[in-house]
Amino acid sequence: MGRPVIAITAETLDKHKDQDTTRYYQVMAKYVAPVVEIMGALPLILPPLADKLDVETLLNRVDGVLLTGGVSNIEPSHYQGGASYEGCPHDPNRDATVLPLIKQIVAKGMPLFGICRGFQEMNVAYGGSLYQQLYKEGQFELHSTQVDFDSPVDSLYADVHDLNLNPDGVLAKLCDGLVQRVNSIHGQGIKTLGTDIQVEGTSPDGIVEAFSIKDAPGFTLGVQWHPEWKPRNNPMYLAMWQAFARAAQDYANSKA
Secondary structure (H helix, E strand, O other): OOOEEEEOOOOOOOOOOOHHHHHHEEEHHHHHHHHHHOOEEEEEEOOOHHHHHOHHHHHHOOEEEEEEOOOEEHHHHHHHHOOOOOOOEEEEHHHHOOOOOOHHHHOOOOOOOEEEEHHHHHHOOOOOOOEEEEEHHOOOOHHHHOOOOOHHHHHHOOEEEEEOOOOHHHHHHHHHOOOOOOOOOOOEEEEOOEEEEEEEOOOOOOEEEEEEOOOOOEEEEEOOEEEEEOOOHHHHHHHHHHHHHHHHHHHHHHHO
16 A cells, blocks of 8 residues: 555744744654654645644545644643743644644544644643643652753753553553653643543653543554654654554555
8 A cells, every 4th residue: 555644733933923925834854754764654744724724635635643842832721721921932823723633633543643732732632731831830850940942952852751651551552661761841741631531651750741542443642752853762762653653554554
């Protein structure tokens, strides 16, 4: 059969807020690379077009969806989170595009993999909420320092803490004794879980770091960390991309 097609969410970049002609839709290359190099799939960049997007046609033509991380955060109005903290970057076009899509993707049995912001989008789509500034909560030892995004990339993306796995979960089966340490590059985090969400892994200080959707007809996995960064260097990261690849290929074959 042909290669599966994976839709990869992008976000809005406005060079000048008052000029649509300088608007870009962007996705970091590190998300595209494992889709091509590990999954052997065809990447399709999904622009944040909100209600201008033909959702039915899109979902009929792709075989999996990757919800990426990003510079922006979900607007807290989507999870009754109060006002945003000062200077918090938002992308209302991405919110309006992705949040309504998630349950439709899951209902179709289409493979879904959420990373960082994408993980948070899955939680919010199912009615969960977020901490806006995790380092200010004072109860999470491993997340008590604000992330320095200007750090050298190798230190920024270094695996820094253990992952406690749900022994009965999907992720534990994928890991099968593999390395269970992850990087930690997130200012926000899960506060309350959405409905129908099963915890797959937590950090030692109690933050939910991975989950799946209960009784989903297809592959669904969301992780707070960044497994797209040098995935061949971490056997657990590689195993997740390979599982996503198998699920996408099976989905494509079933359509054919």
